[in-house]
Amino acid sequence: MDxxxxxxxxRKLHKRNILVFVMGGILLCALFLLSLFVGKYxxxxxxxxxxxxxxxxxxxxxRLSRAxxxxxxxFALGIxxxxxxxxxxxxxxSPDIIGVASGASAGAAFGILFFAGSIxxxxxxxxxxxxxxxxTLLLASMDRSGKNATVILxxxxxxxxxxxxxxxxKLIADPEKExxxxxxxxxxxxxGIDGDSIGFNILLIAISVVILVILHRRTLILAxxxxxxxxxxxxxxxxxxxxIFTATIAVASVVSMTGLISFIGLxxxxxxxxxxxxxxxxxxxxxxITGSCLLVASDILARSVAATxxxxxxxxxxxxxxxxxxxxxxxxxxx
Amino acid sequence: MSSTELVKVKNLSARYGKKKILxxxxxxxxxxxxxGLLGTNGCGKTTLIKSLCKIIPSEGSIVIDGTDVxxxxxxxxxxxxSLVPQKSGIGIDxxxxxxxxxxxxxxxxxxxxxxxxxxxxxxxMLELLGLKNREFDNFLTLSxxxxxxxxxxxxxxxxxxxxxxxxxxSSLDFAVRYDMMTTLKKQIVGQDKxxxxxxxxxxxxxxxxxxxxxIKDGKISSMVDVVNEDxxxxxxxxxxxxxxxxxxxxxxxxxxxxxxxxxA
Numbered sequence: 126m127d128x129x130x131x132x133x134x135x136r137k138l139h140k141r142n143i144l145v146f147v148m149g150g151i152l153l154c155a156l157f158l159l160s161l162f163v164g165k166y167x168x169x170x171x172x173x174x175x176x177x178x179x180x181x182x183x184x185x186x187x188r189l190s191r192a193x194x195x196x197x198x199x200f201a202l203g204i205x206x207x208x209x210x211x212x213x214x215x216x217x218x219s220p221d222i223i224g225v226a227s228g229a230s231a232g233a234a235f236g237i238l239f240f241a242g243s244i245x246x247x248x249x250x251x252x253x254x255x256x257x258x259x260x261t262l263l264l265a266s267m268d269r270s271g272k273n274a275t276v277i278l279x280x281x282x283x284x285x286x287x288x289x290x291x292x293x294x295k296l297i298a299d300p301e302k303e304x305x306x307x308x309x310x311x312x313x314x315x316x317g318i319d320g321d322s323i324g325f326n327i328l329l330i331a332i333s334v335v336i337l338v339i340l341h342r343r344t345l346i347l348a349x350x351x352x353x354x355x356x357x358x359x360x361x362x363x364x365x366x367x368x369i370f371t372a373t374i375a376v377a378s379v380v381s382m383t384g385l386i387s388f389i390g391l392x393x394x395x396x397x398x399x400x401x402x403x404x405x406x407x408x409x410x411x412x413x414i415t416g417s418c419l420l421v422a423s424d425i426l427a428r429s430v431a432a433t434x435x436x437x438x439x440x441x442x443x444x445x446x447x448x449x450x451x452x453x454x455x456x457x458x459x460x
Numbered sequence: 461m462s463s464t465e466l467v468k469v470k471n472l473s474a475r476y477g478k479k480k481i482l483x484x485x486x487x488x489x490x491x492x493x494x495x496g497l498l499g500t501n502g503c504g505k506t507t508l509i510k511s512l513c514k515i516i517p518s519e520g521s522i523v524i525d526g527t528d529v530x531x532x533x534x535x536x537x538x539x540x541x542s543l544v545p546q547k548s549g550i551g552i553d554x555x556x557x558x559x560x561x562x563x564x565x566x567x568x569x570x571x572x573x574x575x576x577x578x579x580x581x582x583x584x585m586l587e588l589l590g591l592k593n594r595e596f597d598n599f600l601t602l603s604x605x606x607x608x609x610x611x612x613x614x615x616x617x618x619x620x621x622x623x624x625x626x627x628x629x630s631s632l633d634f635a636v637r638y639d640m641m642t643t644l645k646k647q648i649v650g651q652d653k654x655x656x657x658x659x660x661x662x663x664x665x666x667x668x669x670x671x672x673x674x675i676k677d678g679k680i681s682s683m684v685d686v687v688n689e690d691x692x693x694x695x696x697x698x699x700x701x702x703x704x705x706x707x708x709x710x711x712x713x714x715x716x717x718x719x720x721x722x723x724a
Contacts, residue, residue, distance in 0.1 A: 339571065342573065345558065350548070351515065352510060353543070355513070355534050358538035358566030404554045405558065
């Protein structure tokens, strides 16, 4: 390829990337607005403008908080998935890989059994996820070699332990009430999110995402061998722990609000990386936008296709899988 | 330490578990020197380079630029020394240019990104190593030899005083490995830098290196001054490592004398 062709190819790629980004942004805005107006309790813009208290309450407590959690949660899961896949150099890696999901489930089950109210369940789920991450990273840090495989192995051990706790809690749960609540929580839903209790989680997600964006260049370096990372000026072990911990805190903040949401952390980065022909910080942000679109669209379907609300994870898979297959089918990719 | 010495290694030893791999290694690297590290498979060349880079723990003293490196952070170390590993572990989709720009990381703060000057230096280095207009290719789609050249470019752009290279010629073809070593020499000689290069290609070592460190069973078997020693003496030292070999002297078109090794 001569220089002129290379430069024009580069310009074409750049234009295409901008187009993908703009279209992703427009799609997300459209889904966000649609999400505000879909649901059991109808309200109108005229009613809101007229200052109808009941309509404002529905808008603020049911719709706005739900749409915001959809956007923010999907964004965090998409970015965390990208970080995991990069750092573990494994395209199958997702936030579940180090036991955060099972930790959150065990925590939520504990909250449902021993405390009352959705805030308590959120706090317990976050605590469970947080403890799972801490245990995983502590176990992994015992191996001084700092291999990726050690973190994954530690995650599998913590996952198995959290599953055991969850099973024990299910055994003592009342099958009519608490067991059903635990199962429903595990299936994941944006239903019943309390607008007043999500501020702390959203703040944690925002801080985590900002840190991950700042550390993006270093995260790419971490996708090399230990010696290389060290000779590129990074303390590989410390940096890896910081990045994994931050990404997992973002995931824990999401799942403690919504319950388990499968597939977004895995599929959003794959879709984004195939749409944008690059791997830089814009790719990371597009992974977040893709995650947001998937979660908000899934939530709209979850509350509109049947008389009763369905678990959101059903739709994250139903939308995500065909879209991913279509993109893979459409052609191989180059960076 | 004299002003011409950049690296001074004294009584270095290293082990994997209980097995001792290196013992009592001492040598110096001076400014403007390219020093070859030769030895058979498994003799400890890679372990020595990893020990010098503090990638694996070792005993003994390593002094670089007049300072003992034991207290240096990874960042400080990387500001003084670069490494070309035997094989890069990069396992993600990333452009060639982004891989080369990683070389500037030790000189960037956490919020800084590579400047335009750094980007043009990276592009120049890729051009020097024969990878012009490949900067936006996916690193993973390159051949092993091209990947290796990208990793060499990444080490060279860092412009550190000391360069460690572990078998940089291993996946390069005959012409490219000579071009690569020529580029390397230009980056070192006259720039007050030095390089320690582990090599399997002895002809390449005899052609480009000023000195050779010969390793046998984890110890230095001998140090060869390629420029000043006579041919029979070098031949004798190489025989101790490689068995029955012969060195032949030849001249290129410019009349420069070169040594060639043949199995006797």
